[in-house]
Amino acid sequence: MAMAMASVEKSALLKLGFFPGLAARSPSPATTSKRRWRSGSFFRQQQMHVQAKVGAGLDLRQWVQQQGGFVWDGVGVVQSSREGVGLVAAKPLAAGTTIIALPHHLPLSFPPLQQPHSLSTSDALLLGLAQKVPVRLGLKLLAERAKEGSFWWPYIRMLPQTFSIPIFFSGQQINELHYPPVVQQVKKRCRFLLQFSTEVNKATENVLGENHPFQEQQVDASSLGWAMAAVSSRAFRTYNLMGTDNAMMLPLIDLCNHSFQPTARILQDLTLAKTEKFIEVVTEEKLEVGTPISLNYGALSNDVLLMDYGFIVAQNLHDRVELKFDGLLLDAARFAAGLYQSNSVSFSSPAPWQLPILAKLNLVGSNASLQVMLGGPDHVDGRLLAALRVLYAEDPADLQNIDLITLQTWKVATPLGLDIERKVLKTLSALSAVVLNYFPTTIQDDKDVLVKEDSSSTKHLITLFCHEKKRLLVNVMAGLKSRVSSLGKIDNVPQMG
Numbered sequence: 229m230a231m232a233m234a235s236v237e238k239s240a241l242l243k244l245g246f247f248p249g250l251a252a253r254s255p256s257p258a259t260t261s262k263r264r265w266r267s268g269s270f271f272r273q274q275q276m277h278v279q280a281k282v283g284a285g286l287d288l289r290q291w292v293q294q295q296g297g298f299v300w301d302g303v304g305v306v307q308s309s310r311e312g313v314g315l316v317a318a319k320p321l322a323a324g325t326t327i328i329a330l331p332h333h334l335p336l337s338f339p340p341l342q343q344p345h346s347l348s349t350s351d352a353l354l355l356g357l358a359q360k361v362p363v364r365l366g367l368k369l370l371a372e373r374a375k376e377g378s379f380w381w382p383y384i385r386m387l388p389q390t391f392s393i394p395i396f397f398s399g400q401q402i403n404e405l406h407y408p409p410v411v412q413q414v415k416k417r418c419r420f421l422l423q424f425s426t427e428v429n430k431a432t433e434n435v436l437g438e439n440h441p442f443q444e445q446q447v448d449a450s451s452l453g454w455a456m457a458a459v460s461s462r463a464f465r466t467y468n469l470m471g472t473d474n475a476m477m478l479p480l481i482d483l484c485n486h487s488f489q490p491t492a493r494i495l496q497d498l499t500l501a502k503t504e505k506f507i508e509v510v511t512e513e514k515l516e517v518g519t520p521i522s523l524n525y526g527a528l529s530n531d532v533l534l535m536d537y538g539f540i541v542a543q544n545l546h547d548r549v550e551l552k553f554d555g556l557l558l559d560a561a562r563f564a565a566g567l568y569q570s571n572s573v574s575f576s577s578p579a580p581w582q583l584p585i586l587a588k589l590n591l592v593g594s595n596a597s598l599q600v601m602l603g604g605p606d607h608v609d610g611r612l613l614a615a616l617r618v619l620y621a622e623d624p625a626d627l628q629n630i631d632l633i634t635l636q637t638w639k640v641a642t643p644l645g646l647d648i649e650r651k652v653l654k655t656l657s658a659l660s661a662v663v664l665n666y667f668p669t670t671i672q673d674d675k676d677v678l679v680k681e682d683s684s685s686t687k688h689l690i691t692l693f694c695h696e697k698k699r700l701l702v703n704v705m706a707g708l709k710s711r712v713s714s715l716g717k718i719d720n721v722p723q724m725g
């Protein structure tokens with residue numbers, strides 16, 4: 229997702245997201261600590277009612293201005309139960325206008341520490357620990373949150389106390405997602421947090437006073453999870469002139485909620501990297517009074533939105549259903565499609581002449597990448613489509629003059645003939661049905677829950693997530709069905725040239 233932007237003057241920034249590939253078990257609640265977290269006051273402030281939260285947002289706006297930042301005087305702060313705090317236009321504004329600009333010293337980042345010998349004990353410890361985590365900014369955030377009189381306190385006090393991301397779900401709620409790619413990833417992240425909290429405490433156990441990066445406060449999986457969630461849901465990637473990226477938390481700017489049709493975008497002026505206002509939010513369109521000031525967090529699937537941000541988008545065009553390419557699963561789909569015969573060779577044991585093509589598709593071999601997707605404009609992953617076409621081929625000669633690109637697209641209606649194409653489409657459709665049946669509840673069950681549950685509840689979020697996956701699978705089946713029907717209209721199988 230990172231964009232190479234070193235050569236452009238103003239670069240659009242993307243949200244950061246969680247470190248891919250980490251993971252977990254539900255973190256234990258905050259336990260005993262040598263000293264109490266500053267969270268006493270932090271948590272009290274987090275229980276502020278709506279009006280106070282909005283007021284704190286306005287205080288943050290003022291702090292940014294006092295620190296030399298620019299905030300358009302029409303920036304309003306609102307709160308809703310669904311999106312939390314957000315920014316809105318309190319006045320009309322033309323497109324292409326700067327709304328917020330931050331000076332260089334306001335973003336919270338983990339600065340590149342190039343001279344380890346000159347570091348304080350506390351910074352050296354933090355650096356050592358940070359080298360073990362992909363998102364080291366979380367540690368910096370925790371260190372600042374622990375520090376009395378932190379420069380960033382006006383910002384940190386505005387951060388949510390809790391996040392609705394799945395690492396904070398109960399074990400049962402995680403399992404209720406019924407979607408193995410996300411369930412596994414969440415469990416992996418939780419495991420990481422538990423392990424890493426042990427490491428952090430071991431590395432700091434005999435450190436006292438100012439030398440302690442977290443002011444002698446014990447860091448448990450829950451506080452680490454809080455920090456990682458704050459970073460995954462709020463940090464942006466910024467770039468320097470060398471194109472090196474760095475994660476930063478951008479006070480006030482990170483109160484903008486997400487939309488795939490955003491009203492603003494965030495720009496980084498690389499040529500001004502050393503001057504005052506180097507990150508700014510600019511309107512994409514004319515704003516009317518009450519228009520939310522939203523940013524596009526990126527072309528993110530619901531899996532990423534759920535795991536990193538704690539919300540999902542209905543009818544998200546970037547969403548997919550992820551599967552592991554597996555001969556047995558394809559056999560089950562072939563069986564469900566009524567295409568399995570007693571003399572059928574299992575898809576788990578491809579013929580030797582089929583293997584080289586499957587290897588070229590990177591679906592067999594020790595370094596194979598077995599993750600394939602359903603959904604999207606073509607309904608299925610090109611590699612899955614190609615693999616099924618190959619697996620249904622009966623004669624090596626069928627595959628001789630076919631290139632890999634053709635096999636992976638719908639460009640040629642029947643690259644291996646009408647019969648094979650029909651089988652492929654029916655198998656893919658049955659595969660979608662098999663995956664759909666994996667969910668223990670129906671689309672109607674979900675609808676019933678969705679109307680009953682509070683839209684800000686975890687139950688609602690989990691149900692909506694499952695509901696959207698099921699809807700996607702039904703759409704895939706409808707798309708494949710219409711392809712089968714259009715095949716019926718083909719009298720002559722086009723010859724490959």
Ligand SMILES: C[S@@+](CC[C@H](N)C(=O)[O-])C[C@H]1O[C@@H](n2cnc3c(N)ncnc32)[C@H](O)[C@@H]1O
Pocket residue numbers: 310311312313314387388461462482483484485486487536537538539540
């Ligand atoms: C960068 S913060 C935006 C400010 C945040 N609303 C707050 O209260 O501080 C991102 C978080 O806002 C919420 N959010 C942003 N866009 C959303 C959307 N379109 N729908 C639901 N929640 C959204 C999610 O909780 C997400 O993790």
